[in-house]
Amino acid sequence: MLEIWGRPYSSNVIPVIWTANELGLAYTLQLAGGSFGKLDTDTYAQINPNRMIPAIRDGDFALWESLAIVRYLCDRYGSGTLSPSDVQTRAVADQWMEWSASLAFTPVIQLFFATVRTQPNQRDSAKITALRDQAHKALSVAEGHLADRPYVCGDAFTMGDIPLGCVVYRYFTVEVDRPPLPNVEAWYQRLADRPAFQDHVMRHFGTNPDEWAALEEACASEGVL
Numbered sequence: 686m687l688e689i690w691g692r693p694y695s696s697n698v699i700p701v702i703w704t705a706n707e708l709g710l711a712y713t714l715q716l717a718g719g720s721f722g723k724l725d726t727d728t729y730a731q732i733n734p735n736r737m738i739p740a741i742r743d744g745d746f747a748l749w750e751s752l753a754i755v756r757y758l759c760d761r762y763g764s765g766t767l768s769p770s771d772v773q774t775r776a777v778a779d780q781w782m783e784w785s786a787s788l789a790f791t792p793v794i795q796l797f798f799a800t801v802r803t804q805p806n807q808r809d810s811a812k813i814t815a816l817r818d819q820a821h822k823a824l825s826v827a828e829g830h831l832a833d834r835p836y837v838c839g840d841a842f843t844m845g846d847i848p849l850g851c852v853v854y855r856y857f858t859v860e861v862d863r864p865p866l867p868n869v870e871a872w873y874q875r876l877a878d879r880p881a882f883q884d885h886v887m888r889h890f891g892t893n894p895d896e897w898a899a900l901e902e903a904c905a906s907e908g909v910l
């Protein structure tokens with residue numbers, strides 16, 4: 686059976702878990718990283734010599750790098766659906782995946798750490814506003830693209846929506862005033878109708894270290910989510 690190694694609150698693991706669930710794949714989640722450890726073991730080094738999460742094993746085949754894993758799963762199990770068969774449509778999916786992981790992810794994850802992962806009395810409001818502006822500027826590119834299509838590749842949901850969906854969930858859940866992005870918001874609502882997105886992306890991340898630890902403990906006691 687497919688194994689996904691990682692922890693389900695980790696920004697790079699969530700796209701992989703969401704993808705597997707969109708594809709309806711059976712898998713086991715091997716809790717690793719953060720308080721779950723295991724990354725320093727010899728076993729894990731065979732799977733990912735970078736000792737980072739996520740990684741997968743699909744039979745004898747091991748793979749790391751979250752977006753390579755998303756592409757592999759979609760190519761192998763969702764060819765013609767989540768992985769578009771038309772070369773140019775596929776290239777557009779790739780384009781948005783790469784863009785999401787670089788230009789959109791960076792300001793949003795920094796904003797997330799400056800808010801959700803920083804205690805209220807230690808938050809730097811000028812820094813938060815600057816990061817919010819950077820995130821908004823980046824997402825304005827998606828705003829233009831989504832003006833005349835429901836998903837990033839056109840009429841159908843594809844792997845091109847996956848990394849951006851994870852980024853936008855974080856952006857829309859941090860407690861900051863956001864200038865409007867109506868097309869991104871409408872696209873996000875389409876994602877929010879998807880059960881796999883609700884179950885694996887729309888997670889409550891915890892707003893203080895105690896809550897964060899409790900969430901990880903809850904994962905461990907659930908074993909496989």
Ligand SMILES: N[C@@H](CCC(=O)N[C@@H](CS)C(=O)NCC(=O)O)C(=O)O
Nearest residue numbers: 695696697718719737738739750751
């Ligand atoms: N580019 C890599 C980045 C992997 C990465 O930074 N993973 C982090 C978690 S998001 C990690 O392994 N951190 C150590 C840990 O969680 O213990 C990918 O997308 O897979």
